[in-house]
Amino acid sequence: MKHESTDQTKWYCDKCQRELELAKVKVKYMEGNFEVDLMKCPSCNQVFIDETLALGKMKEVEEGLEDK
Amino acid sequence: MNLDKLLETGDRCIHKEPPTCTAQCPVHLEIIDFLAEVEKSNFQNAYKLMEKKMPFHKIIGRICDHPCEAVCERNKAGGSIRISELEKAVLEYGTYKPKKVWPLPKNKGKVAIIGGGLSGLTAAVDLDKKGYTITIYEKSDRLGGRLWDFVDKGLTEALLQEEIKTVKDKKMAIQLEKPIDEVRLEALLTEYDAVYLGTATWESPLKWNSSTFQVEASTLFVGGQLVTKTESIIASASSGRRAAISIERYLSKVSLTDSREREGVFDTPLHFEISKHVALPPIEKSGEIYNPEEASAEAARCVKCQCRKCIEGCVHLRNFEMSPDAYVRQINHSERIILGTHYANKMINSCAECGLCKEECFLDISMNDIIHETRESMVERGKMPASAHDFALKDMAFSNSSRFSLVRKQPSKEESKDLFYYPLISFSDYVKGLYKGTGKTEYLFYPGCQLPASYPDDIKSIYEYLVGHIKGDVGIYLGCCGAPADWAGQQALMNENVEAIKKVWEEMERPTFILACSSCIRIFKKYLPEIAIASLWDIYVEKGLPNKDHIKTPQTLSIHDACGTRENSDLHESVRKIVAKLGYGIEELEYTKDRTKCCGYGGLVYYANRDQSNAFVNERIGESENDLLVYCAMCKDLFVSGGKRTYHLLDLLYPKDDGEAATRKMPTLSERHHNRSRVKQILLKEIWREEPEETMREDQFKLIIPDDVKQKIEDRYILMEDIQAVLQNAEENNERFCNPETGEYLARLRRDNVTFWVKYEKEENAFILKSVYSHRMEIVEE
Ligand code: SF4
Numbered sequence: 001m002k003h004e005s006t007d008q009t010k011w012y013c014d015k016c017q018r019e020l021e022l023a024k025v026k027v028k029y030m031e032g033n034f035e036v037d038l039m040k041c042p043s044c045n046q047v048f049i050d051e052t053l054a055l056g057k058m059k060e061v062e063e064g065l066e067d068k
Numbered sequence: 069m070n071l072d073k074l075l076e077t078g079d080r081c082i083h084k085e086p087p088t089c090t091a092q093c094p095v096h097l098e099i100i101d102f103l104a105e106v107e108k109s110n111f112q113n114a115y116k117l118m119e120k121k122m123p124f125h126k127i128i129g130r131i132c133d134h135p136c137e138a139v140c141e142r143n144k145a146g147g148s149i150r151i152s153e154l155e156k157a158v159l160e161y162g163t164y165k166p167k168k169v170w171p172l173p174k175n176k177g178k179v180a181i182i183g184g185g186l187s188g189l190t191a192a193v194d195l196d197k198k199g200y201t202i203t204i205y206e207k208s209d210r211l212g213g214r215l216w217d218f219v220d221k222g223l224t225e226a227l228l229q230e231e232i233k234t235v236k237d238k239k240m241a242i243q244l245e246k247p248i249d250e251v252r253l254e255a256l257l258t259e260y261d262a263v264y265l266g267t268a269t270w271e272s273p274l275k276w277n278s279s280t281f282q283v284e285a286s287t288l289f290v291g292g293q294l295v296t297k298t299e300s301i302i303a304s305a306s307s308g309r310r311a312a313i314s315i316e317r318y319l320s321k322v323s324l325t326d327s328r329e330r331e332g333v334f335d336t337p338l339h340f341e342i343s344k345h346v347a348l349p350p351i352e353k354s355g356e357i358y359n360p361e362e363a364s365a366e367a368a369r370c371v372k373c374q375c376r377k378c379i380e381g382c383v384h385l386r387n388f389e390m391s392p393d394a395y396v397r398q399i400n401h402s403e404r405i406i407l408g409t410h411y412a413n414k415m416i417n418s419c420a421e422c423g424l425c426k427e428e429c430f431l432d433i434s435m436n437d438i439i440h441e442t443r444e445s446m447v448e449r450g451k452m453p454a455s456a457h458d459f460a461l462k463d464m465a466f467s468n469s470s471r472f473s474l475v476r477k478q479p480s481k482e483e484s485k486d487l488f489y490y491p492l493i494s495f496s497d498y499v500k501g502l503y504k505g506t507g508k509t510e511y512l513f514y515p516g517c518q519l520p521a522s523y524p525d526d527i528k529s530i531y532e533y534l535v536g537h538i539k540g541d542v543g544i545y546l547g548c549c550g551a552p553a554d555w556a557g558q559q560a561l562m563n564e565n566v567e568a569i570k571k572v573w574e575e576m577e578r579p580t581f582i583l584a585c586s587s588c589i590r591i592f593k594k595y596l597p598e599i600a601i602a603s604l605w606d607i608y609v610e611k612g613l614p615n616k617d618h619i620k621t622p623q624t625l626s627i628h629d630a631c632g633t634r635e636n637s638d639l640h641e642s643v644r645k646i647v648a649k650l651g652y653g654i655e656e657l658e659y660t661k662d663r664t665k666c667c668g669y670g671g672l673v674y675y676a677n678r679d680q681s682n683a684f685v686n687e688r689i690g691e692s693e694n695d696l697l698v699y700c701a702m703c704k705d706l707f708v709s710g711g712k713r714t715y716h717l718l719d720l721l722y723p724k725d726d727g728e729a730a731t732r733k734m735p736t737l738s739e740r741h742h743n744r745s746r747v748k749q750i751l752l753k754e755i756w757r758e759e760p761e762e763t764m765r766e767d768q769f770k771l772i773i774p775d776d777v778k779q780k781i782e783d784r785y786i787l788m789e790d791i792q793a794v795l796q797n798a799e800e801n802n803e804r805f806c807n808p809e810t811g812e813y814l815a816r817l818r819r820d821n822v823t824f825w826v827k828y829e830k831e832e833n834a835f836i837l838k839s840v841y842s843h844r845m846e847i848v849e850e
C-alpha cells in the first residue's frame with residue numbers, strides 16, 4: 001500500500017512546523033497488521049493521508065480484509 | 069446455518085428445470101439453446117447442439133416425429149415452434165466437417181448387436197466409441213432397417229448410404245444375412261459379454277426392466293420397437309442409446325439404476341405462464357425448407373420457457389445476474405470457506421429483504437429468509453464486514469440514547485388544570501382529551517426514529533390528535549424499534565432492543581402501541597407479538613382526519629406501499645381510504661400491496677451498496693408517470709432524491725405552506741439527528757411543560773459548505789458532529805497539516821472506529837470546507 005501523494009511536498013505539520021518525511025508506518029484493520037511507507041511528521045508522528053489514498057487503495061485493502 | 073436445508077431449498081427452485089419441449093424429447097435436445105442459436109443465425113452452433121444429443125443427427129434431424137412440438141408452450145399462444153422444420157434448416161445451413169476422433173483401444177469387452185436398424189446402430193456406435201468390440205448381426209442384406217422406408221420421404225438414398233458407410237468405416241464386425249433365433253441367441257450370450265437385441269419382434273415373450281432395458285438378471289439388453297411399441301423414430305434411437313448406457317454400466321460393474329430418473333421422456337417440474345405473451349402464428353416456409361431468415365424468425369417465437377418470476381420482480385437478483393438456485397450455491401460456498409475471500413458478501417448485503425421474491429414464487433421460496441439467515445450467520449461467525457451497516461447501527465444507538473429517547477405518560481389532569489379554565493383552549497379536542505385523563509396509559513404512541521427525523525413538526529400535532537380522539541390515556545415513547553439491527557443480522561443487539569421495549573411496555577402496564585412507521589410494524593409483529601399494536605393510519609380512518617381543509621389540487625396519485633407492510637392488507641386499505649377521502653384519485657402500480665417493491669432503503673442496502681439502492685429507486689419511480697404517495701419516511705426520501713415527485717401521507721394530512729411538498733428535499737443525515745433531538749425538546753417543552761435536562765448541541769464552528777462538499781458529506785455518511793469534532797481538535801491542539809501555497813489545512817480525528825479527515829480554509833470567523841473523507845483503517849502514530 002505504498003503511497004506518494006501528488007502534492008505531499010507542499011504540506012507540513014502545523015503543530016511542529018516541520019516538513020513531512022516518508023517513513024514506515026504501522027496500520028491495522030481487523031486481523032490485518034502491516035507496515036507501509038507514508039508521509040509523516042518526524043516529531044509528532046502525525047501521518048498524512050490524502051483523499052485519493054483514503055478512498056482508493058486504503059478502501060480497497062479494507063474491503064479485501066473485510067471479506068476474508 | 070443449516071446448509072443441508074439451504075441446499076434443499078435451492079434444489080426446489082425450478083429456475084433451471086428444462087422446458088416441456090426438452091423433457092419430452094427422448095434424447096433431450098437443448099431446445100432453448102438450439103433455438104437461440106438459430107435466432108441469431110448461428111446455424112453452426114445450432115448444428116453442434118444437434119450433433120451433441122442426437123444419434124445419427126443428419127438422419128433423425130430430417131425424419132424425427134418431434135414429440136417436442138406437441139407440448140410446446142407456444143401452442144397456447146399462436147402455435148408450437150416448428151422445431152423439426154428448424155432442425156432441417158440447421159442441417160442445411162450449419163453442417164461442418166466433423167473433427168477426426170481417434171478411436172479408443174478396443175479392450176473393454178465384447179458386445180453383440182442383433183438387428184442393424186436405427187436402435188441397433190445407435191447402440192453399436194455408442195459402445196464402439198467407448199471402447200467395446202462390436203459385432204452386428206443383421207438378418208437382411210443391408211444395414212438401416214426401416215430407415216429405408218424414408219427414402220424420398222425426408223431422406224435421400226445417397227444420404228442414407230453415406231451415413232451407413234460411416235458405420236461400416238468403424239472397426240466393427242458386420243455380419244449381414246445372419247438371422248438370430250432363440251438357439252443362436254443362447255450361444256451369443258455365452259460367447260459375448262453382453263448382447264443387445266434391437267429387432268422389432270421376438271419369437272418368445274421377454275421381461276425387461278423398464279428403465280435399464282436389462283432382461284431379468286441376464287446379459288441381454290433390449291431396445292428399439294420391441295420396447296417402445298411405437299413407430300417413433302426418436303424413441304427407438306433413444307432406447308438404443310439407453311440400453312448402451314446400461315451395458316456400459318453393467319460391464320463396468322457400477323449401479324445400473326443410479327440417477328437415471330430423467331433419461332428418456334419425463335415430466336418437468338417447470339411451471340411456465342405463457343399468458344403474458346401475445347399470440348404469434350408460426351412463420352410460413354416459402355420453399356421446401358425454411359430459408360435462413362425465416363428460420364431465424366421462427367426460432368424467435370420461442371419464449372424460452374423458464375421460471376423467472378422472482379427475478380423479474382427483483383432488481384437485486386437481476387443486478388447480480390442471480391437465480392435463487394445459483395444464489396443458494398454461492399451462499400453455501402461462502403458459508404463453508406474458512407480461509408480465502410468471501411466474494412458473496414457484497415451480494416448478500418445488497419438484498420433489500422423486501423420479501424417480494426417469496427410473494428412471487430409459487431413454491432414460496434424466500435430469498436429474503438435465506439439471505440437474512442445468512443447475515444445472522446455472518447455476524448455470528450465474525451464474517452460480517454463492519455463497514456456495511458456501521459452507520460445505520462450508530463444511528464440506531466443515537467435514537468435510543470438520551471438525545472432522542474423519551475417515555476412519558478399523558479400529562480395528568482392535575483398538571484393540566486390551568487388549561488381547563490382558559491376558555492379558548494378548552495374547546496380543543498386535545499384539552500378535552502386531557503380532561504378525561506385517568507392516569508392509566510391505555511396507548512403508547514411510538515412514532516419510530518425516521519418519522520420524527522423527517523417530520524419533526526408533525527409529531528406534536530399527531531400526539532395531540534391522538535389524545536383528543538382516542539378513548540383512554542395516550543403516552544409517548546420515542547426510540548428506534550431495532551429495524552437496523554434486524555436487517556444487519558445483529559441478533560444480540562436486536563434482542564437487547566426488544567427487551568428494552570418490553571420493559572417499557574410492562575412498566576406502562578401493557579398499553580397498545582400506536583405505530584406510524586411500516587418498519588416498526590414489521591419489527592413489532594416479528595419480535596414483539598405479545599404487544600397489541602394499532603396503526604396510526606387505521607386510527608385516522610376510524611376517528612376522522614385531523615384537519616378539515618387539506619385539498620389543494622386534486623390529482624391522481626400512485627400509491628407505493630412500503631415493503632414492510634406486504635402482509636398488512638388492512639393497512640393498505642386504510643391508506644387508500646385516507647387518500648380517497650382527501651380527494652385524490654388513485655392509480656395502482658403494477659407491483660402493489662402484497663406485491664409491492666422496495667424503495668431502495670430496505671435491508672440497509674442504502675448503506676451497504678449505494679448503486680444497488682439507486683437501482684431500486686430508479687426502477688420503482690419509473691413505474692408510473694403519476695406523482696407517488698408513500699407512507700414511510702425513507703421511501704419519500706429516496707424517491708425525491710431520485711427526482712420523483714412524491715408525497716408522504718403526512719404532507720397531505722398536515723399541509724405546510726413552505727413550498728412544494730412533493731419535491732421538498734428530505735433532511736440530511738445530520739439534520740435527521742438534529743430533528744430527532746428537536747422533537748424531544750418540543751414535546752418536553754410544549755406538551756409536558758418541562759425544562760429539558762439536555763440542551764440541544766449547538767455547532768461550535770461556523771461552516772461554509774459548498775454544494776459539492778455537502779454531497780460528499782452525505783454520500784460518505786459523515787455527520788456534522790464528526791466534522792465539528794475534527795475542527796475542534798485541530799484548532800485547540802494544532803493537530804493538523806498546513807499547505808502554505810493554498811492556505812489550506814488538513815486535519816484528522818479518530819472517532820470510535822473511523823478516522824475522519826477535513827480539509828478546510830479559514831475565513832474570518834468561518835471555516836470553508838474543501839473536502840471531507842474517512843477511513844476505517846487505523847494508523848498507528850508512533
Ligand atoms: S416455447 Fe420454446 S422453450 Fe417453450 S416449449 Fe416451446 S420450444 Fe420449448
Ligand code: SF4
Pocket residue numbers: 381382383384385418419420421422423424425426435436439666
Ligand atoms: S427480498 Fe427483495 S431484494 Fe431480496 S431477493 Fe427477495 S425480492 Fe430481491
Ligand code: SF4
Pocket residue numbers: 080081082083375376377378379391392393428429430431432433
Ligand atoms: S419464482 Fe424464483 S425461486 Fe421460485 S421457482 Fe421461480 S425462479 Fe425459483
Ligand SMILES: [Zn+2]
Pocket residue numbers: 013014015016017018041042043044045046
Ligand atoms: Zn508534528
